[in-house]
Amino acid sequence: MTPPPRRATRTDAQTNRARILAVAGEAFAASSGASMTAIAKQAGVGVGTLYRHFPTREALIVELYHQEIAKVIDLAHTLAAQLPPLEALRRWFEEVARYGKLKYGVSEVIHAATNGGLDDRNYEPFLGAIAALLDAGAASGDLKPGIDPQDVLLQLSVLWRIPPAPDAPARTARVLTLILDGLRTRP
Amino acid sequence: MTPPPRRATRTDAQTNRARILAVAGEAFAASSGASMTAIAKQAGVGVGTLYRHFPTREALIVELYHQEIAKVIDLAHTLAAQLPPLEALRRWFEEVARYGKLKYGVSEVIHAATNGGLDDRNYEPFLGAIAALLDAGAASGDLKPGIDPQDVLLQLSVLWRIPPAPDAPARTARVLTLILDGLRTRP
DNA sequence: AGGCATACCGGAAGGGCTTCCGGTTCATTG
């Protein structure tokens, strides 16, 4: 049952992958409205190549933002350990909201992906991050016990979808409060 | 400034419009996965005709379900007048959730449309329905005063997106409770 | 170094949504 001797990844494949990611990074930073064909051409590869490396448009995007997502996840654990539960939760929610705002249009498509827009590599840890915050709150009695992290993720995805407008920050804050109050225990 | 004498709508236009709606109704009831081209062909018209009548795929769908949406809106006012505020709100939310479940995939695309997936003709009344329920709750002291109906609509859209699975009903109920508790006053 | 199998490349092709425009038909007017 030894893993079959994997042949080393060909150098041209590595090069192409890197160049695609670079180009896509720029493209999405600029407008998030870049077609796969355009990205492929810009990267000097055929569309087929692009799709073998990233089987779907979402896969490409998720890969691009994988690192940032990881950072957000880490933050949850940090906050949970350092702040009062309610405070930690609100701060983190704000961070999540801000992140989505930054890449509006991108988050749009991330959201559309699998269950909540994160691939398996991100999904579990993300739920874990939420769980950490919820557990801390449950332990202190501030939050209802036994809340399903998935339900919270679902609600968070709403923040993702607040359209960019002058009143977006205010709306975000309001919705955030609604969500938080729903999670809190009722004295 | 008298309105310009509008010429009567041509009969072929009416016929086509009706036939398109009929065909689309069947098509979406069956699977919700019908292409515009397919609908056009099935209705015996060209794609151009289809698009002049309904400028976009969403427009067609919204038109199809306009009556049902109106019914849901009416229900809100009825419930608000007949039941205790909290009860009315929960019942209505359940109805909204059920409606979305029924046409999962359709609601998917409805949701993607304009602000919340409803055209102007539906959007305002829908907000009005929510406002009626919120006002009743605020008056009785059960709900926070001054909640923005749009924020609630945003949260409701989550119910729309719970994936069809064995545990969907349970999840819906849980999320619904979270939303409701967020709207209630904190004693 | 040479040969082989494999992983990779690239573009053609299929299916979808939407736009555009020349040709046609029907309601209106004289």
Place this chain on the structure above:
DNA sequence: CAATGAACCGGAAGCCCTTCCGGTATGCCT
């Protein structure tokens, strides 16, 4: 009733995402 022109019809064409497959280049073994 006939002529008229606005409104309508239909499909070709553009753009997008994704799949498929013949051709190719490269890592590995001898």
